Amino acid sequence: MAIVLFVVAGFLAGGVVQLIKSGATKFSVGLVGLLAALAAAGGVAWLLPGNG
Template sequence: MAAVLPTLLLILAGVLVGGTWSLYRHGASRGAIVITALLAVLATASGVLWLLPGEGS
């Protein structure tokens, strides 16, 4: 049950990467592409960091 949130974050990251690629292919504005890509990186980093062992429970 503890791995649900990181899994959802990584799924979200995959959707955002696909969205970034789609925006790029359709010639969207650079701002939209950059924002979507940054959100994908943030979701990926959050999901991976959540899975790292630490001092938490």
């Protein structure tokens, strides 16, 4: 599952770059960037050892 989250984060990060290049609004760039950061954080959290 962590790999899937990292792949999603990569796609979203690429989307941020494309949004910046196309001159999109700061809100949309920020929103997609936030989603990319959350996906990356989820991937890292998934790799952390659990209490189970």
